[in-house]
Amino acid sequence: DGGITQSPKYLFRKEGQNVTLSCEQNLNHDAMYWYRQDPGQGLRLIYYSQIVNDFQKGDIAEGYSVSREKKESFPLTVTSAQKNPTAFYLCASMTTGGISGANVLTFGAGSRLTVL
Amino acid sequence: AQSVTQPDIHITVSEGASLELRCNYSYGATPYLFWYVQSPGQGLQLLLKYFSGDTLVQGIKGFEAEFKRSQSSFNLRKPSVHWSDAAEYFCAVGYTGTASKLTFGTGTRLQVTL
Numbered sequence: 001d002g003g004i005t006q007s008p009k010y011l012f013r014k015e016g017q018n019v020t021l022s023c024e025q026n027l028n029h030d031a032m033y034w035y036r037q038d039p040g041q042g043l044r045l046i047y048y049s050q051i052v053n054d055f056q057k058g059d060i061a062e063g064y065s066v067s068r069e070k071k072e073s074f075p076l077t078v079t080s081a082q083k084n085p086t087a088f089y090l091c092a093s094m095t096t097g098g099i100s101g102a103n104v105l106t107f108g109a110g111s112r113l114t115v116l
Numbered sequence: 117a118q119s120v121t122q123p124d125i126h127i128t129v130s131e132g133a134s135l136e137l138r139c140n141y142s143y144g145a146t147p148y149l150f151w152y153v154q155s156p157g158q159g160l161q162l163l164l165k166y167f168s169g170d171t172l173v174q175g176i177k178g179f180e181a182e183f184k185r186s187q188s189s190f191n192l193r194k195p196s197v198h199w200s201d202a203a204e205y206f207c208a209v210g211y212t213g214t215a216s217k218l219t220f221g222t223g224t225r226l227q228v229t230l
Contacts, residue, residue, distance in 0.1 A: 040125070045217065092159075105208075
């Protein structure tokens, strides 16, 4: 079945360490997204990529970095510059072709990062 | 900038009762509107979407939503709630031109009592 795989499901990090969250999709979607979710704040966009080798900052990109070397993969690195990294991170993808699929995000199951 | 308001943070209903979750959006253009549901510790699942046409849209799990342009609203409804509907519900909006960026509301947590 097609879908989005995020790993790891749970991750613990010491302060000052960088950590990379994996996101892989086999939906052949062009666009991929990273959202951060905190209680009571909904989903906030960190970075998104509409095509390989190109990505744009979202609303809260500071302290994060991404790459898009392959269509299927969009890893997120939470750097030590992120002041409050403990959160639930969601990866999503979207097809950019056709009205029926456009704008519809498909989500992974999420990764919970805890900074100790 | 586009924004979405879900005024109810937490709603409790009895099983079998009807449900309405409120969603209001800002911005003048014709929006693309969505409702997603999230179980604890999981990703989001699409319930239904509105792009154009009939303003009453049907979704999965017996949910429906009505787009009312005059009220800038897209409320989610279900005639009879089941205990398994307990979850968090998110409304989201997108627009032509910013189509790749959806804006989400802060969510409404639904509790169902037996």
